[in-house]
Amino acid sequence: MDITNFDDPDFVDFLWTLSDQLESEEQDILQRVVDGGRAAYGALSNKEKRIFDDIVDVNTITNCKRCGDPIPWNDMIEARNSGGYCSYCRNNKPNLDDDD
Ligand SMILES: [Zn+2]
Structure with a gap:
């Protein structure tokens, strides 16, 4: 899915809520993106990006x-x-x- 919501505080809140329910590796990736927004997402490795995208994807309706x-x-x-x-x-x- 298209991740273009880093400036939306509701999207960031959503990530925060999700992070409580994740494994520590996923939690770590999510928290880096929550803290650093678009720049932090851009700095993720390809593998980390895939993990992040999957987390958002499976939890999004x-x-x-x-x-x-x-x-x-x-x-x-x-x-x-x-x-x-x-x-x-x-x-x-x-x-x-x-x-x-
Ligand atoms: Zn309805």
């Missing part, structure tokens, strides 16, 4: 599974934990599983 709305970074962890739904759908559909 681009669009809500039900309504298709883009998921904002500040709701990403919740959306991921709920199975891929935006806050609107989570709050307005008590039985998301019945909707398909």
Whole structure:
């Protein structure tokens, strides 16, 4: 995916939250990028970049599974934990599983 969000504080918060759930090697890479932003990402080795991109990729829900709305970074962890739904759908559909 395209990583262009280093100036977005919500994206940085998302990385912080993720780092709690990672192995120490991944955590180290993530924290370097959180601290140093785009420059730190640019300074990663190819292997580290791949690890970072994978971490972001597997933890990112681009669009809500039900309504298709883009998921904002500040709701990403919740959306991921709920199975891929935006806050609107989570709050307005008590039985998301019945909707398909
Ligand atoms: Zn939705």
